[in-house]
Amino acid sequence: MNTILLGNLIKIRWIAIFGQILAIFFVTYFLKIQIPLFETLLIIFFSVFINLYSYFDERKNKSISNMKAFSFLLFDTLQLGFLLFLTGGIVNPFSILILAPVITSASYLPALMTVILSSISIVIIILLNFYYVPLNLGDEFYLPQIYNFGLVASLIITVIFIAIYAYLFASSSRKISYALSVSKLQILNQKKITEVGSLSAAAAHELGTPLNTIFLILNDLLKEKKLIEDKNIVKDIILLKSQAERCKEILQRFSKNPLKLKDKFLEKVKITDLININFEKFNKNKKLIVKKNPNTEEPEIIYKDEMMYALGNIIQNAIYYSIDTVTAELDYFKTNVKILITDDGDGFSKDIIDKLGEPYISKNNLGMGLGIFISKNLIENMGGNIKFYNSKDENAVVEIIFDNSILNI
Numbered sequence: 262m263n264t265i266l267l268g269n270l271i272k273i274r275w276i277a278i279f280g281q282i283l284a285i286f287f288v289t290y291f292l293k294i295q296i297p298l299f300e301t302l303l304i305i306f307f308s309v310f311i312n313l314y315s316y317f318d319e320r321k322n323k324s325i326s327n328m329k330a331f332s333f334l335l336f337d338t339l340q341l342g343f344l345l346f347l348t349g350g351i352v353n354p355f356s357i358l359i360l361a362p363v364i365t366s367a368s369y370l371p372a373l374m375t376v377i378l379s380s381i382s383i384v385i386i387i388l389l390n391f392y393y394v395p396l397n398l399g400d401e402f403y404l405p406q407i408y409n410f411g412l413v414a415s416l417i418i419t420v421i422f423i424a425i426y427a428y429l430f431a432s433s434s435r436k437i438s439y440a441l442s443v444s445k446l447q448i449l450n451q452k453k454i455t456e457v458g459s460l461s462a463a464a465a466h467e468l469g470t471p472l473n474t475i476f477l478i479l480n481d482l483l484k485e486k487k488l489i490e491d492k493n494i495v496k497d498i499i500l501l502k503s504q505a506e507r508c509k510e511i512l513q514r515f516s517k518n519p520l521k522l523k524d525k526f527l528e529k530v531k532i533t534d535l536i537n538i539n540f541e542k543f544n545k546n547k548k549l550i551v552k553k554n555p556n557t558e559e560p561e562i563i564y565k566d567e568m569m570y571a572l573g574n575i576i577q578n579a580i581y582y583s584i585d586t587v588t589a590e591l592d593y594f595k596t597n598v599k600i601l602i603t604d605d606g607d608g609f610s611k612d613i614i615d616k617l618g619e620p621y622i623s624k625n626n627l628g629m630g631l632g633i634f635i636s637k638n639l640i641e642n643m644g645g646n647i648k649f650y651n652s653k654d655e656n657a658v659v660e661i662i663f664d665n666s667i668l669n670i
Contacts, residue, residue: 270315270330270333270334270365271312271315271316273361273365274308274312274315274337275312277308277337277358277361278305278308278309278312281301281305281344282302282305284355285298285301285302285305288348294396294397295396295397296347296348296394296396297347297394300347301344301347301348304340304343304344304347305344307340308336308340311336315333327370327371327374330369330370331366331370331374331377331378334362334365334366334370334378335362335378335381337361337362338359338362338363338378338381338382338385339381339385341358341359341362342359342385342388342389345359345385345389345393346389346392346393346394347393347394348394348396349393349394349395349396350389350390350392350393350394350395351386351389351390351393351416352396353396356386356389356416357416359382359385359386359416359420360382360416360420360423362378362382363375363378363379363382363420363423363424364423364424366378366379366424367423367424367425375424376424379420379421379424382420383417383420383421386416386417386420387417468508469509472505472508472509475501475505476502476505476506479498479501479502479505480502482498483495483498483499529561529562529563529564530561530562530564531559531560531561531562532559532562532591532598532600533551533553533559533589533591535568535569535572536549536551536572536576536589537549537551538569539569539572539573539576539577540576540580540587540589542573543573543576543577543580544580545580547580547583547585547586547587548585548586548587549586549587549588549589550586550587550588550589551588551589551590551591552588552589552590552591553590553591553592553593554591554592554593557593559591559593560593562668562669563668563669565643567639567640567642567643568639568643570635570636570639571635571636571639571640571643572600572636574632574633574635574636575602575632575633575636575659575661576589576602577632578632578633579602579603579604579657579659580604582604582606582607582657583604583605583606584604584605584606585605586604586605587602587603587604587605588601588602588603588604588605589601589602589603590603595665596664596665597662597663597664597665598662598663598665598668599660599661599662600660600661600662600663601658601659601660601661602658602659602661603652603656603657603658603659604656604657605656606656606657607655607657608651608652608655608656608657609649609650609651609657614649614650614651617633617649618633618634618637618647618649619634640661643663643667644663644664644667645661645662645663645664645667646661646662647659647660647661647662648660
């Protein structure tokens with residue numbers, strides 16, 4: 262629960278208070294219906310006091326706990342229940358408003374709190390059918406008891422339905438929001454790794470020339486007759502040379518993995534390189550088969566962290582569910598590139614194949630499924646398309662298509 266929600270609750274309560282006052286005066290002075298005016302206004306003014314306190318509390322405290330928000334909504338439910346008790350009970354047209362706190366709770370609060378609030382609302386609805394101050398509408402106006410029972414039943418069903426629907430909708434939204442935040446965090450981490458790699462490559466490149474110069478000078482010093490006569494000097498020169506060689510080896514290691522770097526020398530890569538790197542990263546004694554047209558030279562593409570990470574998730578998933586082999590097939594056309602990632606496992610479950618790519622839906626509905634969701638979003642945000650289906654042999658296939666313009670081919 263956050264301060265934005267508290268602000269919204271306060272605004273909604275001000276609207277409700279204004280509406281309640283307007284309705285009471287309209288009923289009393291225009292419709293000439295007698296109601297306990299003092300008692301109803303007393304309850305409303307108490308709500309005004311509580312809302313003023315909440316308003317000033319929000320300015321001091323920029324957050325609100327779930328329990329405090331629950332108390333906020335519980336008060337609104339009880340306040341409306343007392344007002345309905347004084348104004349005709351369940352036959353009051355405004356009785357439908359008792360749903361509002363339940364909907365808000367289902368959208369923002371944990372399920373247990375929503376269940377408690379819904380149960381309290383249902384109890385209030387049932388009690389209002391039997392205990393209330395009747396409205397003085399005249400002898401000619403009469404509602405049969407069966408209507409009252411039907412109204413109670415419909416309100417109870419509506420409370421339950423709205424609570425479940427709002428909770429499921431809000432829960433799905435929260436999951437998607439969380440998954441997207443995870444995706445952004447992973448990409449940010451990948452970019453940081455890339456930046457560190459770029460600095461390493463730059464350091465290796467810049468320091469390479471001075472180190473070579475040091476090697477040349479040290480080799481020349483070892484050839485000087487006057488210097489080699491002094492064993493201590495020779496020993497120091499050899500030590501310096503060994504340390505310089507060690508520095509050179511470290512710098513060479515920094516510059517060996519081009520796919521973790523992104524500088525002016527390493528912007529262009531091949532998709533097969535991305536596939537191989539990711540397969541080696543996640544492989545657990547599985548075999549990779551890469552198929553491509555032997556008559557077509559594989560073009561290079563502009564390296565993108567999003568592409569690297571999306572392929573990584575899909576390949577990791579294929580490795581996990583494969584029995585022995587993962588196959589990557591590449592087809593290059595005039596306008597686009599098609600990538601097929603296939604594993605020799607049991608294929609996608611028919612129950613969830615149409616839902617793949619949604620958050621928390623995995624291949625066999627056993628895992629979290631965030632990896633596929635993130636990959637799908639990354640690929641689509643890049644302008645590509647991704648499909649999931651089973652081959653004729655019932656093996657799982659992930660098909661990715663990019664326009665050549667997206668990859669700068």
